[in-house]
Amino acid sequence: MNKNFIILGGGQAAVYAAREIRKNDKESNIKILSEENFLPYERPPLSKDFLLNKKNQEDLFFHSSDVLKNENIDFENISINKVDFENKKLFTKNDDFYSYDSLLISTGSENKKLSLDNNLNDDIYYLRNLEEAKTIKEKVSNKNKITIIGGGFIGLEIASSLSQLQKKVTVIEIGSQLMGRIIPKQIADLVQKTHIQYGNEIILNKQINKIIKKNGIYEILLNDNSLIETDFLIAGIGSAPSVKLFEHTNLKLDNGIVTNEFCETSIKDVYAAGDVSNFYHPLYERTIRLESYQHAQNHGICAGKNIAGVKTEYTSIPWMWSDQFNLNLQLTGICDDYDEIIERGNDINNGVIYFFLKNKNIRGACGLGIAGKVGRDIRITSKLTEKNIIVDKQILADQNQKLNKLIQK
Amino acid sequence: MSEENWIEVGSTDSIEEEDLIRFDHQDKTFCVYRLTDGFYATDGICTHEAVHLEDGLVMDDEIECPMHQGIFNIKSGEALSPPACEDLKTYPVKVDNDKIFIKID
Numbered sequence: 001m002n003k004n005f006i007i008l009g010g011g012q013a014a015v016y017a018a019r020e021i022r023k024n025d026k027e028s029n030i031k032i033l034s035e036e037n038f039l040p041y042e043r044p045p046l047s048k049d050f051l052l053n054k055k056n057q058e059d060l061f062f063h064s065s066d067v068l069k070n071e072n073i074d075f076e077n078i079s080i081n082k083v084d085f086e087n088k089k090l091f092t093k094n095d096d097f098y099s100y101d102s103l104l105i106s107t108g109s110e111n112k113k114l115s116l117d118n119n120l121n122d123d124i125y126y127l128r129n130l131e132e133a134k135t136i137k138e139k140v141s142n143k144n145k146i147t148i149i150g151g152g153f154i155g156l157e158i159a160s161s162l163s164q165l166q167k168k169v170t171v172i173e174i175g176s177q178l179m180g181r182i183i184p185k186q187i188a189d190l191v192q193k194t195h196i197q198y199g200n201e202i203i204l205n206k207q208i209n210k211i212i213k214k215n216g217i218y219e220i221l222l223n224d225n226s227l228i229e230t231d232f233l234i235a236g237i238g239s240a241p242s243v244k245l246f247e248h249t250n251l252k253l254d255n256g257i258v259t260n261e262f263c264e265t266s267i268k269d270v271y272a273a274g275d276v277s278n279f280y281h282p283l284y285e286r287t288i289r290l291e292s293y294q295h296a297q298n299h300g301i302c303a304g305k306n307i308a309g310v311k312t313e314y315t316s317i318p319w320m321w322s323d324q325f326n327l328n329l330q331l332t333g334i335c336d337d338y339d340e341i342i343e344r345g346n347d348i349n350n351g352v353i354y355f356f357l358k359n360k361n362i363r364g365a366c367g368l369g370i371a372g373k374v375g376r377d378i379r380i381t382s383k384l385t386e387k388n389i390i391v392d393k394q395i396l397a398d399q400n401q402k403l404n405k406l407i408q409k
Numbered sequence: 410m411s412e413e414n415w416i417e418v419g420s421t422d423s424i425e426e427e428d429l430i431r432f433d434h435q436d437k438t439f440c441v442y443r444l445t446d447g448f449y450a451t452d453g454i455c456t457h458e459a460v461h462l463e464d465g466l467v468m469d470d471e472i473e474c475p476m477h478q479g480i481f482n483i484k485s486g487e488a489l490s491p492p493a494c495e496d497l498k499t500y501p502v503k504v505d506n507d508k509i510f511i512k513i514d
């Protein structure tokens with residue numbers, strides 16, 4: 001009998017899962033339910049080339065509607081309001097329902113919101129989806145001074161793009177360095193230096209006490225009593241997995257939906273993939289939640305295989321990038337659990353990489369360089385990590401020694 | 410086709426096995442690869458976001474872009490993994506007296 005496979009959330013993990021199910025199962029019904037009225041699209045350009053007008057909306061879609069039609073994958077623009085895991089049903093706000101045999105949850109993540117005590121919540125803009133990117137692009141077109149609250153990846157990418165659009169950008173970060181503690185301080189400082197060189201103002205260690213709106217202009221009062229005037233406010237203060245729908249169900253949640261190495265959740269026939277899942281990684285022997293392009297794709301594919309009955313363990317080594325100005329930052333593996341750090345290079349023109357080792361094994365690495373300069377070594381690091389290859393530390397530390405040889409048979 | 414289209418890149422021992430070199434000619438950049446079964450050539454710039462593939466990783470028959478891990482088949486130029494979706498142009502290669510030539514149209 002044909003099964004009903006439903007994928008809740010229509011982003012990157014969803015579409016890769018759907019196509020992978022179809023690859024392995026030609027008969028069953030596959031339906032993607034998405035609250036966004038767009039076919040699945042790439043989010044990384046939203047803060048970069050889309051804001052910079054180098055990419056249009058049409059450039060962002062993973063696949064055309066023809067590809068999905070040809071593979072007999074339904075895509076429906078609908079928001080799900082309630083889930084009944086016991087009876088395997090998903091409900092819309094009108095109480096229409098969809099029944100499933102297997103369900104994949106790939107609802108992604110959502111931006112944390114600033115809570116201000118006055119009525120300015122509608123004056124603060126966030127970036128997560130295409131609609132929001134379009135709004136920001138349109139609104140900033142006649143603004144000059146832009147303030148970005150939060151110095152994380154997305155905030156800094158927006159800061160880089162708006163600076164390239166000749167805006168006067170200020171970034172306010174509550175922490176003592178950019179991009180959070182997961183990034184080596186030296187790399188955060190190099191990124192900060194680049195922003196400053198391009199004219200952006202970076203304010204660290206400061207909290208916002210109050211924002212006052214006067215004649216369409218905002219005054220931001222910081223906790224050291226300094227004042228910043230700005231024409232437009234964007235916040236990027238972190239994100240959280242989109243799990244509200246499941247909070248009062250018996251689905252196990254802990255920093256997202258807890259899944260095992262087969263993308264299975266605590267409920268039979270319910271799977272989760274992408275940003276929303278906190279998945280068990282057999283190599284690191286712990287759970288990890290990632291917000292990364294490569295992970296959303298690979299995890300979606302792995303979930304698709306398992307849903308279609310091809311039991312497959314997820315062992316992909318985490319990897320993500322951020323592009324700001326002419327810099328490319330990359331992270332692989334995990335960089336928060338180590339007993340030794342090794343530095344390779346000290347100049348962004350040739351790339352700088354920090355390797356994180358534990359018991360002599362590489363666990364992860366973080367690199368920064370002019371576009372293209374750290375990718376190969378970071379990729380090789382992923383492979384060395386995956387294979388648990390112990391490497392001579394002197395080779396890692398010496399940029400004159402190519403790392404290629406270490407992974408060649 | 411005329412002989413002039415074959416451009417000398419360098420000697421065969423200038424490229425290690427499973428590796429590549431960048432080759433600039435007039436205003437264009439190419440990558441020339443040495444795989445286990447011979448030499449190949451493609452455009453030198455990724456079709457995704459204009460980064461030099463010379464810094465990429467060669468694995469088997471594939472070149473992986475150093476910027477966002479887009480993957481191309483070196484022999485056919487086919488884009489194999491997102492975010493790369495547009496194929497990479499390939500060029501014929503010949504070896505004559507230990508010298509590598511590529512044919513640029």
Ligand SMILES: Cc1cc2nc3c(=O)[nH]c(=O)nc-3n(C[C@H](O)[C@H](O)[C@H](O)COP(=O)(O)OP(=O)(O)OC[C@H]3O[C@@H](n4cnc5c(N)ncnc54)[C@H](O)[C@@H]3O)c2cc1C
Pocket residue numbers: 008009010011012013014033034035036042043044045046047078079080081106107108109127128129154242245273274275276290291292293294296319320321322323
């Ligand atoms: C601005 C921005 C820039 C980024 N840049 C990079 C980068 O440079 N490099 C990198 O590696 N990663 C980057 N990322 C991260 C990457 O894009 C995400 O990790 C990836 O999109 C996650 O895919 P996903 O399928 O898990 O979730 P998403 O792509 O977020 O898709 C989830 C979908 O589910 C929908 N949904 C949620 N709840 C419901 C519901 N109840 N009913 C119906 N639909 C629902 C959502 O609206 C959304 O469309 C970026 C992300 C953003 C937002």
Ligand code: FES
Pocket residue numbers: 455456457458459460474475476477478479480492493
């Ligand atoms: S620039 Fe090559 S994959 Fe993006």
